[in-house]
Amino acid sequence: MITALACSLVGQQQSVRLLPGTRAAALYGAVSAVEDYYCNYGVNPDYVARLQAGGLRVSGVGDEGELRIVELPDHPFFMATLFRPRPARPARHRIRSCKATPPPSAAAASLGPRLARRRSTPGSPRPPAARRTPAKDC
Amino acid sequence: MAATAVAIVGDFDPTNPTHRFTNEALARLRLSFEWVPTDHVPEQPADRLRGYAGLWIAPASPYRSMDGALAAIRYARERGVPLVGT
Numbered sequence: 770m771i772t773a774l775a776c777s778l779v780g781q782q783q784s785v786r787l788l789p790g791t792r793a794a795a796l797y798g799a800v801s802a803v804e805d806y807y808c809n810y811g812v813n814p815d816y817v818a819r820l821q822a823g824g825l826r827v828s829g830v831g832d833e834g835e836l837r838i839v840e841l842p843d844h845p846f847f848m849a850t851l852f853r854p855r856p857a858r859p860a861r862h863r864i865r866s867c868k869a870t871p872p873p874s875a876a877a878a879s880l881g882p883r884l885a886r887r888r889s890t891p892g893s894p895r896p897p898a899a900r901r902t903p904a905k906d907c
Numbered sequence: 908m909a910a911t912a913v914a915i916v917g918d919f920d921p922t923n924p925t926h927r928f929t930n931e932a933l934a935r936l937r938l939s940f941e942w943v944p945t946d947h948v949p950e951q952p953a954d955r956l957r958g959y960a961g962l963w964i965a966p967a968s969p970y971r972s973m974d975g976a977l978a979a980i981r982y983a984r985e986r987g988v989p990l991v992g993t
Contacts, residue, residue: 790976807925846961847984849992853925853966 770820772813776853777849778806785837785852785872791828793848804852812836894903913940914956916948916979917965925966925993933963948975952982964992 785802787794794800810819815838821827829838829850841847919926919942926940933940940963949955956962962983970976983990 841984844984845987846989849964850992853993890948 770813770816772809774809774811780820781806782832783852785829785831788830791826791838792840792846793828794841804850806852807849808853812839843889857875863897911941911958912938912960913963914943914959914961915940915963915965916943916945916956916976917967918946918971919957919965920967922943923967927964929949929965929993943979945970945975945979948972948979950978952978954987956982956988959988961989961991962984963988984991 782803782805785804787797787800787802789800814836817827818837824841824843825839827836827838828840828843828848831837837852838848838850840849913987915929917926921927924951930940941959943955947955956979962979963975965982972973980990982988
């Protein structure tokens with residue numbers, strides 16, 4: 770189910786398209802974002818349909834539709850990303866902790882302004898990220 | 908004693924930048940957290956994890972215990988415990 774990526778994502782920044790109607794899109798308050806990757810592995814595309822049939826929703830994809838964010842719609846909050854935290858922007862990682870999860874609209878209202886800074890801006894290409902190679906990887 | 912908000916399930920490695928950033932992010936949010944090594948997650952994960960309001964599944968595999976990591980994720984999925992995995 771997990772397979773080596775055709776191209777390693779270690780040290781890469783890539784855009785993520787946030788699919789409408791998902792919790793991820795509501796939390797970002799945007800249609801896309803740029804995120805940092807340290808991965809050599811990802812979900813095997815051959816299994817995506819089966820995962821979806823089991824209730825997992827794909828909520829973020831790469832430029833070519835590659836799976837980047839998944840969530841469980843019937844769960845209070847269950848989300849996983851292929852990308853990872855980065856030092857310059859640690860505050861963007863926010864867990865809706867503890868109690869009831871607000872509906873996506875409320876979550877977007879509270880988190881949108883912060884995450885909005887992460888929106889990708891068309892026409893402003895990013896410089897390549899410094900290559901960082903952890904000893905182990907995801 | 909105040910409840911700890913977040914269990915970070917993973918094998919903390921101070922040389923792994925993303926592990927340090929995870930700590931920084933949670934500290935900045937003023938959320939209390941503890942790392943729970945994957946090989947400390949028992950067969951019945953609730954025994955170790957029920958005190959936490961949410962789980963963050965940390966990166967860096969192979970885990971010391973893949974079974975422990977998967978048990979924690981399953982526990983969150985089945986019990987409705989908030990979880991984020993990066």
